[in-house]
Each structure stands twice: as structure tokens, then as C-alpha cells.
Amino acid sequence: MVASPAAPAVRLRGIVKRFPGVVACDGADLDVLPGEVHALLGENGAGKSTLMNVLAGLYRPDSGEVALGGAPVRLRSPRDAIRRGLGMVHQHFMLVPTLTVAENLALGLEGQGALLHRAALEIAVERLGRDVGLPVDPTARVWQLSVGEQQRVEILKVLHRGARVLLLDEPTAVLAPPEAAQLFDALRRLAAEGRSIVLITHKLDEVAAVADRATVLRRGRTVAAGLAVASTSSEQLSEHMIGRPMGRRLARSAGTPGEAVLEVRGLEVLGDRGALAVRGVDLVVRAGEIYGLAGVSGNGQRELVEALAGLRRPAAGHVRLDGVERTGSPVAEVRAAGLVHVPEDRQAVGVAPRLSVAENLALGGVPAGGWWVSPARLLADASTRAAASGIELPAPATVAGTLSGGNLQRVILARELAASPRLIVAAQPTRGLDVGATEAVHRLLLDQRARGAAVLLVSEDLEELLCLADRVGVLFGGRLVGELAAPELDAGRLGRWMTGAS
């Protein structure tokens, strides 16, 4: 299928890209041949998107080489990358909603006259869409299109600009399964024409469905390059992604679950776009137990967590905390009832970035004692809180925005756990953390379980759930499609449920 003697369409060698406190890419390599669909795999934070943004001309690498068709290049800007035939389809679309499809495609094209030949353009767009197998109405306005159709427009835009290499960043995250199948057909067709496709994903079934070869990144490095998908098993790929064989267990005592702390009945929650994101979920989390909620992100986890934490009103159903109805209660009320929330997006939601660690600790509730709040008092409270939580915290005067992910999570956990909560809702608490910080978070969650707290642990990382959870439920398409309890936890069955197989 792949013509091996040809010079690679894209060749990346030793790409390093640092951000303050983070090395996103730490010597990553990638070879993409003409006419292939190449999957770029890795866990969240492995550096996939950063590597693609280097290739799209958005980031300049701190070191490393980029070669296109065998010739070394320096990509100065996205425009430069487009001119060299690299086209990126971002997760967040870059379209002008009030313009038509054809007008969006005309934007940013070089070398055209002052006049827009609308009719000719519309015919060209229509034909292009039909040829590739991504049909769109060129006269429709973008805001009227579904998300899947908008994605088609993005891909056509990139093709219309003459891209020979297509970079797609998790394109199926926003698609329903039939739309994804149609997209994969189109990608195969484009590859057959000699174009190269780079598909960023962490879904292994997609790799098997569409890719010729796969490259796996872990912690910014390429750990497996150019694996032929046909002769590589999903288990091997996931081992590369995680860095160790599946199935290792952390030593952990058997739990003694007590009374139900959280009861969710028939919960339905609307997503940001107004469609049902959570469709009738029933679950119970007991005192002294960790309930793991597995699933590929975008299957309703965020909406479910926000509904529990009081940040999103449920459309239907019931939420009870310790037997008391709390459906749609405001945040302050559910927090007073003993719920704490470790948010998924800790930078954007969990902290006030320009305030100090001490002030961020106080965000969990300034201790009682009048309206006067002095910096000295906040600092004193911070140290008592740190001591009480048993968590090693950065200096209280440090500005929160400068903390590393691990330290930031320590601050958030210290704050949230200080209140001896009844229920801990932890969303992706170890995403992007290094091994040490991850273990610290795991230990804290197990301590809380031993103390008798109920823990709802939402995670995409099956391995983590197998280590920690007493029971695991799988969320797919907004429904709880399966649930297993501790002795019977089985990565294979859970994994199949996560991909929607029944």
C-alpha cells in the first residue's frame, strides 16, 4: 500500500518545544510518506498537538529539523506552512459563521484579483466536495451548518488552498459515528490520490479503521515510529502509549462501602450546543468507595460533573446527596452539603491565576471570623490548611499562575479536601501530571476513601481506574452503557464499552 522508496512528505527530527515549566515536545520524530494515512497517537499531554502546531507554522520549535519532500525548511508562519502545502484542521474551527461556505473558502487565498467570482467559486467548491466525498452546499451560511458539516468545510478549505499534507487534530471528537465513517472514506480517497494525512487521535479503533501506519508519542518523545497498523495489535499500541504493560495493579485494601452518598436517577443534561449530552444516567456512589467513570472524553462526562457540582442545571432526573434532593441546586448549596469538585480544567477553572497560593486556598471559604481579611491571616490560614491536608504545598506567597500542573493540582486538592468532604467529584485529576504527581493524587484519593468519603473519579485513563476504583461505569454517548465491580474489573470489556461496542 505504501511506496517505501519515496522521500517522506514530512520528516520531523528531534523537535523540541518548551513552554514555561513544561517541555511539550522533547525530541519528537515523525516520518509521513506520500499517499498514507498516518496516525499520531499518545495520551493527553503527550505533545501531539504541539508537534502538529509546529508543522502548521503556529509554533517555532526550540530545536529540531523539519523537512518537506526531502528538503529542509523553516516554517515562519501559518501562511508559510499553507504555501508549502501543509493544511491543518484544528479542533476548534476557524470559520466566519456569517459568511457562506464558498466565501469562507475564498478567504485568505493569495493571487486572486480584487473581484470575487462568486458563481465560478461556488461551482468549484461544489465539485471539490463531490470529488472528495465530502459534499457541502457552497451557498449555505456556516452558522447554519452542523458541526460535522463545518468540519467538512474546514477540510475543503485546506484542500482548496492546495494542501498536499493534511493535519487533522482529533477530528472525530465532534462527530457522530456515521459522520466519522464518511470522514474516514474521504481520508482514504485523499490518500489514494497521493496526499498524506496525519490523524491525531487517542482512539485505537480509529487507528485500525483508517490508518496505514502509526507513530506513538509519550511525554514529548517518539516511542514508536512508523508502526504498520496491519501488523500491530491494539494492546501493543496502548502499551506504547502508557509506557508499560496493561494490567499492573496498585496494592490496595478491599473497601467497605457504606451508605449511599450520591444517588443519580434518570439524569439528563444539555450540552453547550443545546443537545442532550447526558441521556438518562443512574448511578450510586457509596461512602468509602471510589466509583470510576470511564469513557472517551466528549461522551457526557463534563456535563454530568457540572450538573452534580451545581454548575449546570439538569434538564430532567434527580440528584440526591445523603438522601437530600439537590437537583439543580446552586454551587454554594451543594458545597455546603459536603460535595467538593476537582475540576477537569484546573488552569482555567480551578484557580485565580494572578492571586497567590494562600489566596487560592482561601477560595474554598475564608474561615469564619468577621469581614476583615488581612494578607497575614490568609498566610496563616494557608499553613494550617497545608498542615491539616498533609499535602506538600508550594510557598503560600507564590502566584498560582506560575505553578506547574502537579503543584497546581496539589493546591486545588488541599483546598478541596480541607473541608473533610462527603463526596469528592474528581474530573481527570491526573491528566497531564508526571508520574510522581500522579501517584500523590492517587494516594490522596485512596486516603479519602479510607476516611469514608465517597469518590466519583472521572477518567479517560482505564489503567488509573483499574488501579483505584471499586466499581467502574462506562459512559458512552451520554449513557451509562456498562458497569463492573472490583473483582470482575476487566480492561477488555471496559475498553469495548468505551468505543461503543456492546
Next chain:
Amino acid sequence: MTWPRVVFEPRLVPSPWARRLQPPLALVLGLALGAVVLAVAGLSPLAAYAQMATGAFGSFYALSDTAVKATPILLTALAALVTFRVGLWNIGGEGQLLLGAWAATGVALHVLPPSTPAVLFLPALLVAGALAGALWAGGCGWLRARLGVSEIISTLLLTYVAAQWNAFFVFGPWSEGGFPLTPRFPEAAWLPRLSDAAATWPALSGLTLHLGLALALAAAAFVWVLYERTRWGFRLRVEGDNPRAAVYAGLPLARDLVLVMLLSGALAGLAGAAEVSGVVHRLQDRFSPGYGFSGVIVAWLARLDPWLAVPVAFLFGGLLVGGKEVQPAGIPAMLQGLVLLAIAGTQVLVRVRVRVAWREP
């Protein structure tokens, strides 16, 4: 052959140095641009600036006049600053000042009898002014919190409504003999001046500085204590720094936004009440040369620090007083505009690193 090229690179973390140096840089840049305009107009910029400085700060009388102008500027700067710090943009302090002046005038001329003692009269009049300003801005805050109406637009546009509202009263029902001004307030409704004590200390005669300045300085202290030392202020700082974190933590963001707008409007309304009661003792059409708009600029130059707002307000008060010393008129307004442009233009330095690179061949 290589070409120099200016490269703008976004900073991932705003530079603390650039943040500190930006306001003075903007001030210098604005005055430098102003010097160019003055030179083009055929004036000597240095002579003009020197004359303005003498006119504003050269004598006790000049300083007193400058302080009088600085008073409403400081109060409206505080009004702007309390909202800017929570991520709200009340740029209609001018309108709230106008309405505060109107309400104070109403109390002085039509609510309380002229025989009311000053100890009652002055607080009543100031509270009325603050209340009117608070409601004028609070409405915008409520629309923002409930319906998402941009407070930038609503506060700005309501400024023109307030100006027409006042014009209606001074030309119509409250006019004195058809002139666009009201009758004088009874003396009990005048804020005390330094010159009032001239009988005891002759040196004070002719100094127009009034009690409003003390009120403005107290307001600056109040705003500082509120934000830096109180539980509510702490909440506001969190809400200003990251509204999503505030909502996540269960803070009443929408309610606090309305309350901050009420506070802001009250400060601007107080400025209006103090101005009519301390300076002209009557409501006139167009009595404000745009104090509220100066306040917005002062708030930015002071980096939203209530203490720094005090000297900056004096500087802008001096610009108004000293500007009268040079011809043509309109120079203070031009300089204010240029400084504001310079603030906006140099803002980019905080987030972007600018360097010169050599283009590759």
C-alpha cells in the same frame, strides 16, 4: 543581504516589568506626541509645557485650583477602577457624575428648606448624589448580569441621556430667568472652603479648595481597604481574576457585579454632588469638562491602584488648570486624548515581546 524586521512574539506570561513601566511610558509618549502637535501649530512645546506647569503648580492659588479639579477626577477614577478590577467596564462615570449633580441640586433647591442646618444639608445632598449615580450605573450592572447587555455600551450611552436630562432641567423647570443654570443653593448647602476660614487665617483668603477633596481622599482609602482587606473585596478580586473560578467556587458573581456597579455609580455621583455644592453652588448646563472621561484615563495610568490614582488625578487636574494658560484652547483635551491613545498603544508591550530580527536572505 539581510533586512532588519520588527518581530512581535506573544509572551506566555505577561511581563511584570512592562506592566509597571507601561503607564509612565504612555504618559511620556502622550506628551511627546502632544509636543509634535504643538510644534506643528507653531508653538514652542517646551515653553507651552513650562507655562502649563507654572499655571497648574506654580503657586498656592494654582495648587488649590488644581486640587479642586483633581477632586471629581479622583472620584470618577475610583468609580472606573472599582469596576475595571472585577472585569467590568463602567466608562460612563461622566453620566453618573451628571446625574449625581442633578440629584444634589434637587435636594438643595426643591426638597430641603433653605433653613436646614449645614450638618444635615450637606450629608443629605451628598447621599442623594451618590444614590442617583448608583442607580444610574446599577441599572447597567443589572442588565449586564441578567441579560448580558454590554455595560460598556450602556454606561457610555446613558452618559448622553444624563447630559440631556440635566439640560432639560436647567433650560426648563429649574432655569433661573431663562439662563441655562439654576438659582444658587442656600449657603447651608455649600461645601466648606479654605477661604471660609480667611477671617481667622488671612493667608487662606482666595483659596477655593473645598471639603470634596477630603471626601475623595477618604474614598480612595475606602476603596483600598475594601479590595485589600475585606472578605467581600477578596471575593471581588477572585471574580475579577477568573470569573470561571469564582462560579466554580460558588461565589455570587452576578450579584457582586451589580453591587460593584452600584458602588461605582455612587462614587461618580458623589463627584457630581461635591462639584455643584463645592464649586459653582448651582447646576449649570455643561458644568463638567468631562471629568468622568478623565477618570477613566487616570484609572488606567494608576494601574487600577487607588493610591496611585491620587497623584495621577492631580496631574490631570493640573492639565485642566494649566491648559487654560495657553492658547489655543483645547490643548488639555488633545493631550488627554493622546495619553489615552498611548496607553492603549503601549498595552501591547505587556503581552507581546517586540524585538528586531534580521530577515534571512
